[in-house]
Amino acid sequence: MRPFDSAKAQSSIFDALIDAAKIHGAKKPILEDQERNPLSYTDLIRAAFALGRKLAAMTRKGERVGVMLPSSSGGVVTFFALHAFGRVPTMLNFTAGIRNLRAACELADIQRVLTSHRFVEQGKLHDLIDALESRTEITYLEDVRATIGLPDKLYAAAAGALPRQFRTPVAPSDPGVILFTSGSFGAPRGVVLSNANLIANCRQIAQHIALDPDWVFFNPLPIFHVFGLTGGVLLPVLTGMKAFQYPSPLHTKQIPPLIKDSKAAVLLATDTFVNQYARAAEKDELSGLTFVVCGAEKVREETHNLITEKFGPIPLLEGYGATEASPVIAVNKPTDNRRGTVGGLLPGVEVKLEPVEGIPGGGKLLVRGPNIMSGYLQADGSVEPPAGGWHDTGDVVSVTEDGWVKILGRVKRFAKVGGEMVSLTAAEDLASAVWPDCRHAVVAMPDPKKGERLILVTDRRDADTGPLLSHAQRIGAPELTVPRKIIRVPEIPVLGTGKTDYVALQRIVEAELRRAA
Known part of the structure; x- marks a missing residue:
């Protein structure tokens, strides 16, 4: 100091x-x-x-x-x-x-x-x-x-x-x-x-x-x-x-x-x-x-x-x-x-x-x-x-x-997937590396088999898990950090300051999962 x-x-x-x-x-x-x-x-x-x-x-x-x-x-x-x-x-x-x-x-x-x-x-x-x-x-x-x-x-x-x-x-x-x-x-x-x-x-x-x-x-x-x-x-x-x-x-x-x-x-x-x-x-x-x-x-x-x-x-x-x-x-x-x-x-x-x-x-x-x-x-x-x-x-x-x-993530921004702690920020970084011109956000939702699962919300219209997996393998990132479900939206909700609005994002994901159920 x-x-x-x-x-x-x-x-x-x-x-x-x-x-x-x-x-x-x-x-x-x-x-x-x-x-x-x-x-x-x-x-x-x-x-x-x-x-x-x-x-x-x-x-x-x-x-x-x-x-x-x-x-x-x-x-x-x-x-x-x-x-x-x-x-x-x-x-x-x-x-x-x-x-x-x-x-x-x-x-x-x-x-x-x-x-x-x-x-x-x-x-x-x-x-x-x-x-x-x-x-x-x-x-x-x-x-x-x-x-x-x-x-x-x-x-x-x-x-x-x-x-x-x-x-x-x-x-x-x-x-x-x-x-x-x-x-x-x-x-x-x-x-x-x-x-x-x-x-x-x-x-x-x-x-x-x-x-x-x-x-x-x-x-x-x-x-x-x-x-x-x-x-x-x-x-x-x-x-x-x-x-x-x-x-x-x-x-x-x-x-x-x-x-x-x-x-x-x-x-x-x-x-x-x-x-x-x-x-x-x-x-x-x-x-x-x-x-x-x-x-x-x-x-x-x-x-x-x-x-x-x-x-x-x-x-x-x-x-x-x-x-x-x-x-x-x-x-x-x-x-x-x-x-x-x-x-x-x-x-x-x-x-x-x-x-x-x-x-x-x-x-x-x-x-x-x-x-x-x-x-x-x-x-x-x-x-x-x-x-x-x-x-x-x-x-x-x-x-x-x-x-x-160096920021590793927020305590709230980690998920427990298959018993492992996974950074949602790291998962977002994967998507940003693959599609740098787009906005991405990752949230965690309960999963009966793995405890939690990662869901990517993105404004990339053709986003798919394939390129994410390939990039993770290329850089040696754990596959657990790759979201297996993707929700495509016209735009990612943000607050007046430009920060991602994760409260609104959670509501979008919950509504989408209810529709898919």
């Missing part, structure tokens, strides 16, 4: 913004979106005070305020506006469905949700709004901004000049954000990250990878997801890099030319999206990138090769994290990029591996450090901290002596 000075994280998020403005220059452009109206540190701080004053009149200090906005300058200003007055942004995943959204509002006791008319119209989210209105007050930011008059602007100007005197002081240990886990394997959980957790993770990343304040960070990932929030907003803004926000990672054709036009040096995305951008992009649209950071899912060899062949030696840095870790636990470096790993552990991250029966060569990963959450939100409003500060990731990994991590 590399040493890390946790004292550097003992600040509030808003104070860290003030400090960054002082270090990098108040007039430096730090935030931009597709509207192409860049904001300097001074602009951002003033806007946060102007909007925050209005929001403070509707809420109380420490209140959890729902935020349902896309990645945009407005979304970032709203986040800092709540922090300026000691409110807790509670980021709502508008792709999670009505049931999960209502459950999130119930769990966090959200009385008010901030959104925008334009966003609701463009996203066709009227059904979500109707469902939320029965238990929360919906506040539209356009309506709030329309009430900002001369007194508010004068206040914001004064607060912008003396921000530390005007902001509401909060402790580093106070909640900095409430987020909800992806729900890729079950019901989402409310995660409370403190101000100090978020700042620590930004400092850890900056100590691990040398960052240049002249870089532009391009973030198409949602700010309701911790990767988009920490990596796409807080890291660049608090370290002097311009954060360019884009509202949806799904706009495959629009994003590559904007990456070029914004002079982005770093792209934050997932393997799925990077692969799509690379296929859609002209050669000069991604070639200006210094590197790409990928998280949330495994980076395929095919994506590495596609980027290199089409755009040159741009490092594709695979990283690893969890909402509970703010999120980054490990990430590769531009100067030390080891394919097949998720990179080196960040400074200050402690790890221990617990043996998992039937899985040699690794163990279940537990992590501890200054970036590990305050705890899970409970139904009574309390926060349950991780026991002894250790977060159980549920992932089975191996760790080299110099701290480089």
Whole structure:
């Protein structure tokens, strides 16, 4: 474990913004979106005070305020506006469905949700709004901004000049954000990250990878997801890099030319999206990138090769994290990029591996450090901290002596076939090697003879077990890792973050097996 000075994280998020403005220059452009109206540190701080004053009149200090906005300058200003007055942004995943959204509002006791008319119209989210209105007050930011008059602007100007005197002081240990886990394997959980957790993770990343304040960070990932929030907003803004926000990672054709036009040096995305951008992009649209950071899912060899062949030696840095870790636990470096790993552990991250029966060569990963959450939100409003500060990731990994991590699979993502533990991730890798241009996912179902059996769900129309068996034999993989049943679908269900939605996938498989019975 590399040493890390946790004292550097003992600040509030808003104070860290003030400090960054002082270090990098108040007039430096730090935030931009597709509207192409860049904001300097001074602009951002003033806007946060102007909007925050209005929001403070509707809420109380420490209140959890729902935020349902896309990645945009407005979304970032709203986040800092709540922090300026000691409110807790509670980021709502508008792709999670009505049931999960209502459950999130119930769990966090959200009385008010901030959104925008334009966003609701463009996203066709009227059904979500109707469902939320029965238990929360919906506040539209356009309506709030329309009430900002001369007194508010004068206040914001004064607060912008003396921000530390005007902001509401909060402790580093106070909640900095409430987020909800992806729900890729079950019901989402409310995660409370403190101000100090978020700042620590930004400092850890900056100590691990040398960052240049002249870089532009391009973030198409949602700010309701911790990767988009920490990596796409807080890291660049608090370290002097311009954060360019884009509202949806799904706009495959629009994003590559904007990456070029914004002079982005770093792209934050997932393997799925990077692969799509690379296929859609002209050669000069991604070639200006210094590197790409990928998280949330495994980076395929095919994506590495596609980027290199089409755009040159741009490092594709695979990283690893969890909402509970703010999120980054490990990430590769531009100067030390080891394919097949998720990179080196960040400074200050402690790890221990617990043996998992039937899985040699690794163990279940537990992590501890200054970036590990305050705890899970409970139904009574309390926060349950991780026991002894250790977060159980549920992932089975191996760790080299110099701290480089390789993911072997999730504990939940192993099946017992004929008495042997088989990695579902390894089975997916087989399919990806045979059909690299397609999406694949493997689930395990009960089997009366073998205990469990593997089922491959794929968008490859002519997928068959024959090529899978041949490839397994060629590379010396156990035949138990080859799924013997294949379900072909038009597309693999994914969450808003690009991760495979295994809950939806399980339902597809169960329905198909019932039909076949």
